[in-house]
Amino acid sequence: MKMQLSLCLLLSGLLALAPNASAQKNPLDLVILHGRVIDPETGLDAVRNVGVRDGKIVRVTKRKLSGDRVIDAEGLVVAPGFIDLHAHGQTIPSGRVQALDGVTTALELESGKYPVASFYDAAAEEGRPIHYGASVNWLRARNAELLKDVEISDETLREDDGPDWRYTPTSEEQTAGILDRVQKELDDGGLGIGVLLGYAPGAGRNEYFALHELAAEQSVPTFTHARYLSNIEPDSSFEGFQEMVAVSAATGAQMHISHLNSISMRDIAPIRAMLESAQANGVNITVEAYPYGAGATAIGTALFEGENWQARLGGIKKSDFTLDGVPLTDAEFDRLQKEEPRTGIVVHFLHPEDNANDRNILAQSILFPGGAIASDGGDWQVNREQIGNDVWPIPANAEAHPRSAGTFSKFLRVYVRENNMISLNEALAKTSLIPAQILEASVPQMRHKGRIQEGADADIVIFDFKTVSDRATYEDPAQMSVGFEYVLVAGTPLVWGGELDTAVLPGRPVRRTPSNQ
16 A cells, blocks of 8 residues: 555646646747736736637646746736727838837728728738737718718818818718718628718718618717817807717717817817716726827818817917927918818827826826827828838838827827826726727627637737837827837737848738627
C-alpha cells in the first residue's frame, strides 16, 4: 500500500509538471504579461496575463502564460480597443492614423454609405487596417429617389443645375420610394440608418417619422444629425433635439444623437436635462461627443444660410471659420461660399482653449452619463485632393480636422489624466464598451467587442497612461498620437512598440445580418 501511494504521488507530480495537453494542441498565438488589465463591463482593474488565440481572448488570468509572441506590458494599461461610431474616414491611411489613437473599429454611421454593398465590397478588396462598417445613407437614398438616380457629387450640397432638394418635402409616393431604397440597403447589411437631417432641414416631418417607423420595425438604430443648428428660436437646436426625442418616443426606434457637443452649441444645459429626462422615462436615446470646440463641414451647406444665420449660431464671426488653420476674412468667406461651396472648413463654435465657460459647456457633452466618445473624423487631403491608399506616412502638409488623429488620446489626456473629471475605468467604458452596447442589440458581432474577457474579440490597446497624448492641432493636424505602444486587431499586432506595421491589414467587416436571412 505504501509503495502504491508513493507511485501515485510520483505520477501526480509528473502530471503537474507536464504541459497541459490542450495547451500543447492549441498553443497561444500571443500573450500579454504583467499589464494593468481593465475591463469596463466587469469592473476588473488588476494585473493580469492575457492569452490570445485565433483572433480571440482565451485567457485572462493571474497564472503565467506562454505563447508564440510575448508582450511585456508591465506598467501599461491593457484595455479593449476603442470603437469609433462616427468615422467618416474609411480609407487605409485614415484607419492607420486612428489605430495610432487606439481605435480598432471605425464605423461610418452618421452619414452612412449608399449603396452599402459597394462600400463593403470595395473595403474587402482593398483591405483595411482596422474593423469597418457603415449604416445606410438616407440622404443619398432620398436624393436617388427625388432625382431619379441622377449622379450627385455631394449629398450635403445642392447641385448647381438641379432643384434645391434640401428644402423639398416628399410626397407620399416619394416617401414610399425612399423607404424601399433604405430597406434594400438594410437587407444588404447596413448597420442602421444614417440621417443627415441638418443638411436637408426642409425634409418633411412625415418622412422623418416614417423613417423611424421603419427603423423600429427592423430593430435598427438611427444616427441623426439634428435638423437645426441655432441657439435662437424658432428652429433652434433645442427644437431639433425635441423632435428627436418625440420621434423616438412615438415610434420606439433607437435614436442615437450624433455629436451632442457641436449640435447643442451653447444650449447644452437645457438640452442635456431634456435628454436625461427622456432616458429616465424610457425613451431609447444614446449620445456621442468629441473633445473639441470646433466642427468641420463644407462652407456651402444649409447650416450657414438664411437670414441672421450668424446670430442664430451664437453670434459667430466669419473669422471663427478657419481654412488650413487660418481664420477667414469676411470677404474670403463670402467668396468661397459663392464660388467654391464644397471647400471644407473648420468652424469654431466654442473656444475651450482660452475660455473657462466654453470648457464647461464642452465638458457637459463629453461627460454625458452613458455617452460615447466618437471622432467625426474624416479622410486626409493634400491640396484639396484625398490621398491614396498607398500613401504612408501621412504627408506633413495633409489637411484634416485634428479630431481625425487625436480624439481618443485627447479625451484621456484632458478629461482623465490632467483634470481628473472622470475615472480611467469610466473613460474606457466611453471609448469601448458603451459604443459596443449601443449597437449590440441589432449587430450581434458587437457583443464580442469592447471587453477584455475570455471569448471576446482580441481587439486590444496597450498604452502608457502617463504619456498617452494627442499631438494634432488645427494648424498642423498631421501629427500622430503617442503613448499607444501596442494595438491588436483581431489578435494581429498592428502597432508594436509604438510603430505601425504597414504590412498587415487585419480589419474585418462589421455587418448586420437581417433577421429574414
